[in-house]
Amino acid sequence: MCEKFEQVSEAVPKAAASNPYGPNPSDFLSNVGSFQVIESTLREGEQFANAFFTTEKKIEIAKALDDFGVDYIELTSPVASEQSRADCEAICKLGLKAKILTHIRCHMDDAKVAVETGVDGVDVVIGTSSFLRQYSHGKDMNYISKQAVEVIEFVKSKGLEIRFSSEDSFRSDLVDLLNIYKTVDKIGVNRIGIADTVGCANPRQVYELVRTLKSVISSSTEIECHFHNDTGCAIANAYTALEGGAKLIDTSVLGIGERNGITPLGALMARMIVSAPEYVKNKYKLHKIRDIENLVADAVQVNIPFNNPITGFCAFTHKAGIHAKAILANPSTYEIINPNDFGLTRYIHFANRLTGWNAIKSRVDQLNLHLTDAQCKEVTAKIKKLGDIRPLNIDDVDSIIKDFHQEVNTPAVTYKENANGDADVEAINLDGPSAKKQKK
């Protein structure tokens, strides 16, 4: 029902030449133009209901993510199962450009196994909310603090990167949080993590917490953020976290993870290319995103959501007549993302009752036919009329256009035999569609 259109020139009107979606100058700690990705499809993503990754599939995914350009790849804890440990070791041996991390509970038993796998760094996490302290591990903040220090010092002694994260940070007591972050920052960690484990946080809350945390920790310690998507804010929360001064965002391909998952890698790219186009285009192989999403979608047996940013089947499809008109004149009018940057193309959906004559005129040109603007408007009315009765496909529209074109351009003549039996042209049929107008 839609047709690929040739790329048209994308002039930017003068007034919009600067980028109003770039980093806000008032966010002096912003990392919008210098963010990094911790890709967790092979950790958070393994907690997705449908996920069962074989060793081969894990390696295939890790290589694809590395090729795409992610900064870190995070793997399931080696203590989760025997195979998890073996897979972690196998991926560390691949010699990828991305640094390899594994994600463990804040516990010496786990840390001892983790440091032997060959990872570049260890991500430790412990629940700090009253919920988790009461219903998960049952420990108080003093105990958490003591345990954190022990694990961090151990991992550091092995020369590995270390991240300390609270879990359920947005339901944790702020004083508790700042205390423990300050404690681990003093010992020296590479990253401090904030996790919206239940997906409850909203963007301005995120910005406030990141800004507050920035004022407590040393400038050499980076902030990493992990956002669940239960309330649909995981992408926006990631963005405001970067505005506030966080540096690293946890993602997974298509967002797969516990429940409905976390910030999706592809959607984050959609957000970030709008705000930091050069940084994103230079750093990540954006045209690979579709293949990576297909790879993971196949592995976990889901479909790409119809409304997925960038790769959803209609992400660059324009339908209403008024939209099609402007898109034909300049795609930036109704597109903030250029599909070409992702190796994709736009579609103008002209076979429907909302179509407009500009879209139809463009189709007429594609068919290499010639109609005046007035004729295009007339044939558009015919198409809209049929579109009111039933869904149209491209063939329907093309037939209507071709019939109309023939009626207009091939004068229908009536032959009348003259006395000699020869055929003379008697009259040009003026009932052709645009002829009507000419008669008026």
Add this chain to the structure above:
Amino acid sequence: MCEKFEQVSEAVPKAAASNPYGPNPSDFLSNVGSFQVIESTLREGEQFANAFFTTEKKIEIAKALDDFGVDYIELTSPVASEQSRADCEAICKLGLKAKILTHIRCHMDDAKVAVETGVDGVDVVIGTSSFLRQYSHGKDMNYISKQAVEVIEFVKSKGLEIRFSSEDSFRSDLVDLLNIYKTVDKIGVNRIGIADTVGCANPRQVYELVRTLKSVISSSTEIECHFHNDTGCAIANAYTALEGGAKLIDTSVLGIGERNGITPLGALMARMIVSAPEYVKNKYKLHKIRDIENLVADAVQVNIPFNNPITGFCAFTHKAGIHAKAILANPSTYEIINPNDFGLTRYIHFANRLTGWNAIKSRVDQLNLHLTDAQCKEVTAKIKKLGDIRPLNIDDVDSIIKDFHQEVNTPAVTYKENANGDADVEAINLDGPSAKKQKK
């Protein structure tokens, strides 16, 4: 691979008894706890690539939305096609509780048709960005202003509600925007609309624009917001708009619309129930959301996205062992939304290698079997071992549990005929799984 669990009690720890996701007290203009929905599935949604709604389907959808409790239903312009006009009239005659709106270009030709359809109000829109002024209608701000005043006064003279919206507001010149909004506010409009037509806005930008606009218009004029989802921020932007003082959010079912659509109705409910639980639960029939989404998904031939908030197949599925443990103790530990509020249930996914013994113990109880904690840990290890080799289903796990249970609880005996031909019990087989431990 997962099983429905009984609802367990949901005690809230003392420290979390107040709602930290409620309206921020510093947002003194916030409408988080008093927002309204303008449901646009039958307007914006009709611009979705796959949409072709028959009159019957439109009526079915309108009735479902009305029953759900939306405040307004917005319909395609009556000038889009002859059937669009007839459908608009038909829906106006249904006598729904929701107010009926139609959405037109800011043009007297359109307005004259619109006011005759029987609608309660008219939503007018005109492009104000340099892109739209150059590539769509080609008019300057003076012309726009003059036209807006004429249309607004005409619609008001008919006693109908009127909304004036700019299009592509976030790429419009701020001074232009404030000028035109101030002009139309002076004549008197019910609502002023902000539209992120290309889906480029980010949450803090939205908050700023809404707050600024609030300071320019009269307190009786409400702000309505329309957010596209190209960069994945449509839900978060809606939320921050309400924080800033906007009152009405445009939604569509599953977010269907141009390209990858707008703020989805269901996802907005997910966001808002976390922040204003009583308001949302009292106002909207939340348990109908799944049926409404299925109705629209069928009509436009798409699947519910696997990661959809609330109704995605795994939105309330918990997998990792550490999550399952806490969820069994108190679901709020890892759930910010109670699935019961939407007529749904949670699942604990225990048939996988990331499972933990608490989840397995719970399954043992469900099967009405009896194992000690030590025995549960032992059988869990067996399940994880098989889970390392291949994906598991519930039957796999149940078989392992049942076999294990039988070995432990039914002493395997060897029969040896005695001289009389009777069978005597000779030995209790101590090779049963937990018997091993007993031997140590």
